[in-house]
Amino acid sequence: MLAVSLALGLVRLSRGPDVMDRLAAAQLVGTVGVAILLILAEVTGDASLRLVALLFALLGAVTVATFLRVTLVETGTASK
Amino acid sequence: MNSIPDVLGALLVFAGTAFAVLGTVGLLRFPDPMSRLHALTKADGTGLGLCVAGLSLIARDVSAAMLMILLWLGVMLSGATAAHLVARRLLARQESAGGN
Numbered sequence: 001m002l003a004v005s006l007a008l009g010l011v012r013l014s015r016g017p018d019v020m021d022r023l024a025a026a027q028l029v030g031t032v033g034v035a036i037l038l039i040l041a042e043v044t045g046d047a048s049l050r051l052v053a054l055l056f057a058l059l060g061a062v063t064v065a066t067f068l069r070v071t072l073v074e075t076g077t078a079s080k
Numbered sequence: 081m082n083s084i085p086d087v088l089g090a091l092l093v094f095a096g097t098a099f100a101v102l103g104t105v106g107l108l109r110f111p112d113p114m115s116r117l118h119a120l121t122k123a124d125g126t127g128l129g130l131c132v133a134g135l136s137l138i139a140r141d142v143s144a145a146m147l148m149i150l151l152w153l154g155v156m157l158s159g160a161t162a163a164h165l166v167a168r169r170l171l172a173r174q175e176s177a178g179g180n
Contacts, residue, residue, distance in 0.1 A: 024120045027162055028107060031124045031155060032100055035131045038148060039093065042135050050144060054151050061158030068165045 023067055030060035085137045092134030099127035113170055121163045125156050 034053045041049035103123015110116045132152045136145035 023166060024113075024117055025107060027159065028104060028120050028124060031128055031159070032104075034151065034155065035096065035100060035128050038131060038135055038151075041144075042138055047144060050147050050151075054147065054154075057151050057155045057158070061154070061162070064158070064162035064165065068162075068169060 023064065027060060027064055030056060030063070034060075085140070089134040089137030092130050092137065094134075096127045096130030096132075096134060099123055099130060103127060114167065117163055117166060117170075121159055124159045128152055128155055 034056050037049050037053035037056065041047060041053070100123055103119050106119030106123065107116050110119055129152055132148045136148055139145055139148075
């Protein structure tokens with residue numbers, strides 16, 4: 001079920017009409033990936049997968065912030 | 081095996097995955113970027129929150145549950161911040177595209 005969500009998110013990611021849609025979809029894919037990793041940690045009993053999920057979550061936050069910063073600089077409206 | 085926490089946890093995880101799928105459908109089908117953003121943030125927070133709650137019930141391990149709750153709080157924080165940033169960019173672009 002989460003895999004379905006992941007696949008649909010990737011569809012939006014690949015043909016989103018706008019940069020912002022792609023960014024939002026990327027964030028969703030990241031969160032769904034985190035959920036999958038947590039469930040996998042429970043099923044396989046491998047506790048270190050939880051740490052991987054934590055790392056994914058942290059990287060997702062950094063990604064969005066960096067991406068927005070870059071687009072701000074590119075469009076020249078950085079003084080907002 | 082079929083104790084009450086296990087069943088309850090499985091139900092919560094199922095509800096969380098359902099939320100994630102519905103949110104993704106909303107992300108695909110809503111007409112404009114703002115409402116897509118809305119669908120996304122709700123699916124993010126609630127879906128992952130339900131999954132974490134269910135898995136914490138199943139795990140019966142305090143440190144694992146705490147780690148997952150910490151992760152969820154982090155995702156909530158970053159998700160809210162990211163949604164605000166994206167929405168502000170969208171608004172700024174609408175203003176600059178609106179003539180003046």
